[in-house]
Amino acid sequence: MKLIIAIIKPFKLDDLRDALSKAGVHGLTVTEVKGFGRQKGHTELYRGAEYRVDFLPKLKLEIAVAAEQVDSVVETIQQVANTGKIGDGKIFVLDLLESIRIRTGERGSDAL
């Protein structure tokens, strides 16, 4: 099993969830994060004092998948979350040693 972590632009969430469902993903976990990267932030102004906002709102998706699903899921994310503009985000793949469903105690891919 692998853990796929995707950082995406927030407005892509709904499309991506639908696409992933079709690709056989039954669950995922989303976190609101702030991203810092090549994409520039913007400048705000408060009572005459400028300040840069360098951290941009992004969403982080964590998706545990069976090894054989990795490629199709990565593929799906890359296609759907892509806008072609800077700041589209990243996909990271980590090895997942074990996964357990709390409710039933099932382990491995059955738990996903």
Place this chain on the structure above:
Amino acid sequence: MKLIIAIIKPFKLDDLRDALSKAGVHGLTVTEVKGFGRQKGHTELYRGAEYRVDFLPKLKLEIAVAAEQVDSVVETIQQVANTGKIGDGKIFVLDLLESIRIRTGERGSDAL
């Protein structure tokens, strides 16, 4: 060392923290996340327009533990966070190459 990631129902946090303390866990990090899975969301209605809320509030716990603790910690989480109802969440186990305590520079299990 392993990194244990647990997605749980929010109201289980206090019980779980107490149980984990007893099981010898001295630290952990919690994130508010939104989960998507088999558990159904609910429908909201705003000015006549329905919309589904598919993402449910969950908590993500990250717990770095020494290899020998993994089983007892997973066991504890599975027991305490379990309600038997759908949506109880998952436990994921990842390999942890290194861990450092920022304050002291200690490394490995000593840093936990």
Place this chain on the structure above:
Amino acid sequence: MKLIIAIIKPFKLDDLRDALSKAGVHGLTVTEVKGFGRQKGHTELYRGAEYRVDFLPKLKLEIAVAAEQVDSVVETIQQVANTGKIGDGKIFVLDLLESIRIRTGERGSDAL
């Protein structure tokens, strides 16, 4: 490639980002988290009822780096985020199997 996870005190963010930029880190992702550990929380009082706040606000930084960068990045974090006081946080290092830039499809260190 490795994924470096750092839990730090929030007010260290700006300094750390600057230091990491200098150390050649071009991107990172930040999450607001609550930490539980050796650092004590505080007691609040609401209408006569006391309650302990055990979870302290921390920031979690996730930084994907090429293998050869790991040491310098860990070093930088440890130095900059260090205040010498309890609760300074942790650095965790995980193995990163793959990383993809959504915009271009680049893979590996090129994607970082």
Place this chain on the structure above:
Amino acid sequence: METTAQILELSYALDTFYFLLSGALVMWMAAGFTMLESGMVRSKNTVEILVKNIGLYSIACIMYLLVGYNIMYSDSASSIIPTLSFLVSGDNSVEAVIAGGEDAPYYSDISDFFFQVVFVATAMSIISGAVAERMKLWSFFLFAVVMCAVIYPVQGYWSWGEGFLDDLGYSDYAGSGIVHMAGAAAALAGVLLLGPRKGKYGPDGSINAIPGANMPLATLGVFVLWLGWFGFNGGSELKVSDVESANAVAQVFANTNIAAAGGVVAALLFNRLLLGKADLTMALNGALAGLVSITAGPDTPTMFQALIIGSVGGVIAVLSILGLDRLRIDDPVGAISVHGTAGIFGVLAVLWTNPDATLSGQLIGLGVIFAWVFGVSLAVWALIKLAMGIRISEEEEYGGMDQTECGMEAYPEF
């Protein structure tokens, strides 16, 4: 002759205008309760408490128009049982006014209705805070119908409607007992049947804090109430158009203000000494308790006496809040303490400065009002419980009432 008529007309106009503005200020108190309560509940129950408040105000206005007002100010032969009649309309003729003399009307009847109707809404608002975060919305609305149509007006008839409490010398200027304690009595009945919020009291006897979601809103609510109270007490003089009335109204304004100030400072200091912190919510409750305490007699004390009364009221409210928690009576906003306990104190405090008030009159008044409102409310709540239930399910409570009752979130983006 014509001059006299003109003066009478002008007086009538001034008194009517004074009544209407006072009523508008009391209407504004509905906003105060709404903000206070929406700040003191958790965010998941905020939409529901907003609906409850704007809904109860509206129901109060409608039910009081349909029957309540006529019950309260009926021309019944019995000083206990009022007569029933419906709707209100018509107003005084110019002739009646310029006739002058003792019996001539000196302000518009409709303005009187307007001033009275907002008082019912106040009594009802008190209840919504105490039962917050766990009572079914529509059960609450049903209770509001009965409370505003019957329960409140009947005891109002006994005192302000020239019924038997009035005869017995019960003295309650603007309603520490008739409005505030009455509201608190109905709330207490509801809370007893309803039980505390899940998680409020631990099995080991521990008392858990359930912090409100939005403190600035709660504070705003108290300022709104403080302002509205100038109408509540100030309008209760019922006349402003001569020197003595004007002086009385001025005294009432100043005493109302200083009593609230005393409540704040006393509650803050007391809390600080007792618990070590400057608890905002206790200061807010202190302000309200000061206001409630002076309401039974804001005309007779000097400002210094009013300051004392308000301060004592503030301390009493803090003690009552801590005490009720020990009794496991869960009142998220402190309504029972602020309006009930301090209300009782207020009625008794009249004895200090008003020589016309008697201990027996005040005690009988309090007893009768409490017995009636608490008793009938308990019965009504129980009936509603039987018929449709009064408490939401545990799961709904956990998920929040906004989802199940209203289908929306108060702060969807945060």
Place this chain on the structure above:
Amino acid sequence: METTAQILELSYALDTFYFLLSGALVMWMAAGFTMLESGMVRSKNTVEILVKNIGLYSIACIMYLLVGYNIMYSDSASSIIPTLSFLVSGDNSVEAVIAGGEDAPYYSDISDFFFQVVFVATAMSIISGAVAERMKLWSFFLFAVVMCAVIYPVQGYWSWGEGFLDDLGYSDYAGSGIVHMAGAAAALAGVLLLGPRKGKYGPDGSINAIPGANMPLATLGVFVLWLGWFGFNGGSELKVSDVESANAVAQVFANTNIAAAGGVVAALLFNRLLLGKADLTMALNGALAGLVSITAGPDTPTMFQALIIGSVGGVIAVLSILGLDRLRIDDPVGAISVHGTAGIFGVLAVLWTNPDATLSGQLIGLGVIFAWVFGVSLAVWALIKLAMGIRISEEEEYGGMDQTECGMEAYPEF
């Protein structure tokens, strides 16, 4: 003789004071619109809507002083074309007042200006809600200049300024048509040119909810408006200083209140039956629709009739909101429905209780006001669109107007 003069002076003082307080209450409505709108938009557009509201109120005051008031109350020979003149100053002399008789001024001219100026601001406030979350800030301000200087005053001249609509018997006490429907007509013109917010309507015809960020603020806004409306309608009697006027003002207060209450309850029940939930925002819109509906004639109905009028208005607003969404006319706060649809109903409802009103008079009034305001507004919006654009870019809309227009966030820490 001297006594008569004193009485006239006193009457003059009372009526002026009544006018000023009514005006202050209407000014307060600006805060109500601001809170309502800032609660109903998303947090990323909140600062902008705040700037828009405080800015538009200020522009309205300035433009109406510079030219608008003189247009509206000009001494033109033509009942269609007013004359143009600038600024307002001077007031009535003591002599003119104590002369007495039909033509003697009985309140301060400046107080009249103050009362009138806040009405323009109300009309303008209606617009800002409907075009929220997508219209350029400075284009909106430019429109505000034209609206308050010319568009509103000209039709105001036709009706309240004794122009031809007045001659034709158009009866609109406090402006369901002249203020509310007029504001809604200008809003509609803007919305049609502007288009809906991105994401509001799906390509498949679906209607998506875009929940507002802060429900307690929206609710506070409605309570503020409710209170302010006592000034809006209550002040429109223009006199309080004799028995008949005082009775009329009292009737207006009571009717205004009960109509709003009816609107709330009707909207809540209707929504509950139709859609199964107690939708807070519909209850809020119901309150406002009830208020708008009674505004054209709050003096003639009994309270029970006012209750009916308000209730029907509440239901109409809900239906109108659902209907406009089906027509893909995107109005984030429901302003067009609440002020426009309910405003039309209000003008027609006058026929029920006011024998002096005629169907033709009311229909012609509505038609003329709508045609004028909608037509000219459409032209002005179009010109502004040509000159500087009216809609922000898609990217700006996605990122939120607060960033691009104002450079700051409403809730930076959440």
Place this chain on the structure above:
Amino acid sequence: METTAQILELSYALDTFYFLLSGALVMWMAAGFTMLESGMVRSKNTVEILVKNIGLYSIACIMYLLVGYNIMYSDSASSIIPTLSFLVSGDNSVEAVIAGGEDAPYYSDISDFFFQVVFVATAMSIISGAVAERMKLWSFFLFAVVMCAVIYPVQGYWSWGEGFLDDLGYSDYAGSGIVHMAGAAAALAGVLLLGPRKGKYGPDGSINAIPGANMPLATLGVFVLWLGWFGFNGGSELKVSDVESANAVAQVFANTNIAAAGGVVAALLFNRLLLGKADLTMALNGALAGLVSITAGPDTPTMFQALIIGSVGGVIAVLSILGLDRLRIDDPVGAISVHGTAGIFGVLAVLWTNPDATLSGQLIGLGVIFAWVFGVSLAVWALIKLAMGIRISEEEEYGGMDQTECGMEAYPEF
């Protein structure tokens, strides 16, 4: 004869009622300051600022009752040193009123107290904003005691209490100098001793933005203040019951309103031209600066002149805010600029429209008030600093005052 008495009584009633309502509106300003300040600080210091505001208002009322009022309106032989006496009570008899003539009282003394007491609270509220986010709660309260009991009343005695500033012809209608600049002077003294918030100014001379947590609340606060100001300025005519007074009050209302509007528009445009953005907080400060500027003389300008005065005031406030930041004087809400700088301008602007004012009179007034309030405040702050400290520790500042001073959070769920 009897008719004359009745007219005198009626006048007395109207003037008293006018006073009380004006006072209630000024009391409402306390809510405005509270909302403004709680919106402009960070969320971690919000509960504390709420406690500070409701606490200071209460302390102001109590201290002014105990000694302040008597100092300010003492019958001292010296025009510099007032006499000391305690508490206020009693009111005018009917006989005194109907005696008529120059010296007869024409409104209730208690209503006068009520109107005056809320002014002290205003002056004190100004201070809390400037020292926000870093001053110890109880040190602040201690200062409030001295300020409201002595510092403010003594200079009030010199001007409004018929002391030597009055004799020298210092003209300050409703207190641009006596209330607003005085408050700002005390604030400045506190801020100088206190130093800026940690992180506000970088070691390299950079000025960092510390955005306030809740912009809608800040905006609401300004609307509340705007409304309250009608009482502040409108009530300061002290009489409404004849044609000239009524006209004057009307002029004051209209001028107050248009000056605020001018302040908004000028600040918005100026900020837009200077910095490119429509800065909401500058618009808000502009409104307040417009109000402060007109306060010294709202009766003599035409509306157009008032518009100019308010607009200039708005620009001055923006410049002052930018300037103070350059001087590293940290004022989170802009209180010193809005009330101090614009207050000075307001006092001088009287020279433009009021022929009775003299340059020397205005300058001496400003100088004396500033010197007294600033000097004594500095001494008092310094003493408090010695005795118990005035600044929280760096760690407390980092964690937020809500935790350490109040033990609770303003928005615990977000």
